[in-house]
Amino acid sequence: MEDEAYSDIYGKALALDCQSHSSICREFTVSSPKVSIGKVMVYTCCVWLLAYVVFFFTENTAVLSSAILITLAGMMLHIHFVKVDHESLLVIGSLGIQVSSSYASGRETTSFIEMTKIKDIVINEAIYMNQIIYYLCVLLKDPTEPNAVSNVVPLFQSSKPRLNCLVKVYKSCQEILSKC
């Protein structure tokens, strides 16, 4: 079970790290592979070649300099807003769930859901782009109606692990949730 290989829905390898801080506190971290230098090269070359073709016909040097700016800005935006290095889920029984994701640039976003608002954690199915995938989500209680679900918070949104990984996280979460 320990050395089971996990991957995301596109077949890329993922690493799952489960840390048990105490009997009611567990942390799960899903790490995606780093940005590969090859991919960066391919994208840069594409933009620059395109810019060079445009330059060849228009003979305007502004095209070339803007291409350099576009690639630089694109890379920075990508690592700052898109590329997620790891996502973690911290479950503390009787207190709540903390979800955080850290981007390749070092930026981190964190959100916390109180236990009183949580109804359950479930694995659900959804149609995503042109496939149908499983995902883990937190069901939030409706404050007015105790049995209704008011909102759904999907977990591990950018890494999108496959079912075997989700089941492992789900089972540990349920162990903690059932205790409180």
Added chain:
Amino acid sequence: MGQRKRVAAVSRLSHQRVSGAPSDAVRVSNRKHNICMVSDFFYPNMGGVESHIYQLSQCLIEKGHKVVIVTHSYGTRKGVRYLTNGLKVYYLPLQVMYNQSTATTCFHSLPLLRCVFVRECITVVHAHSSFSAMAHDALFHAKTMGLNTVFTDHSLFGFADISSVLTNKLLTVSLCDTNHIVCVSYTSKENTVLRATLNPEIVSVIPNAVDPTDFTPDPSKRHDDNRITIVVISRLVYRKGIDLLGGIIPELCLKHPDLHFLIGGEGPKRIVLEEVREKYQLHDRVRLLGALEHKDVRDVLVQGHIFLNTSLTEAFCMAIVEGASCGLQVVSTRVGGIPEVLPEDLITLCDPTVRSLCAGLESVIALQRSGSVPSPASIHARVQNLYTWRNVAERTEKVYDRVVGEEVLPLDRRLRRLRSHCGPVAGSIFAFVAVIDFLFLLLLQWLAPDRVMDTAVDACGPHGLWRPETSNDEPDSKHAGKRRPLKTT
């Protein structure tokens, strides 16, 4: 190169599976299938096809098969839903074009349908209704993927006008390499065989059914005995012969002052009936109820003595079975598959003319007056075992057993079949489309190989997790109702 090798290995595997199937089928006759029902028409849309798919699926689940239903999204109803007994329904977000039927480009539905077929480990694809573009798409893709296919036709078509010529050509192309076709009556079989130039041996007849417990007689709901009520329940459209009904009403009402009409349904021909009612001042004797919900149909039926059906074309006609099941005398036109539906002594058949229908109705009215008609309970007792969904499911199961033993044509023979069977022009066009579809499938298999798709957790079927006995002894039942079936793994 490596990828191509892998794809070749995958396709070889699938061929082995297909060619290995016959011996398995012979050895284990009651093997379980993974069936995917595809149709544009499903709940929340209402109609005969929808209830057919639902009831058939429920009975197949009862027999231990795994069934999933694929349809397009209705409004906000998108994604994956579960119905009774773990029947899984995929509402795929495909664009609706006309009359609740999706657009067909032959390609855009492939990624999602492939995903469903792969993750649910489908062995038989069962498409419904020739009006449904999605059903034809699914047949096309299933054959490209090497899956066995079954098609059920629910309607009759003409041959003369331009729309039927085109639909018939499409049907020829779609059915020429389908493993098996199911029709709802012998008339419908004849019609389909002629339209799609099929070999009649691969066409089976399995009628529709009604749930007899929904349609029970209740003579106490009838009005006092000195009036006779004729019930008509149908959509008020040309095909259902509403113009004939408009001719019958004044003629009979003039002769029989104790005759009342109760008409349920809605449609463009309502104006015809309203005109008749206005012209002959029959407001107290002809009641138009408007559109009825399926659950209210029985309550209307039991108020009447005679059920009248004036259809001009009909493949099976569930309505007359429902009428007879409620213990009514049935008078109907002799068209399409109607003469096959009920035994001769339970139905009065007439030609589709006003005179013949009036004569038929008058003879039944005379019988009713003399009190020599069989009691509603005895009619119900005879009809209730004629058409049951269990019987339909058993016969459909036999079709599946036969189909999984058959070979799915490989691409080269499929192309030859299309060219030889569908004419030089349409055949060549669709052979080209089939090649493109195959290449598209290879591309998708390269982008997202089958092995990175998660196999779906079964709710029903041989390894289903929603068995009633397992859900009872589940230890923690705090959220058991809400929780996913994964709990028990």
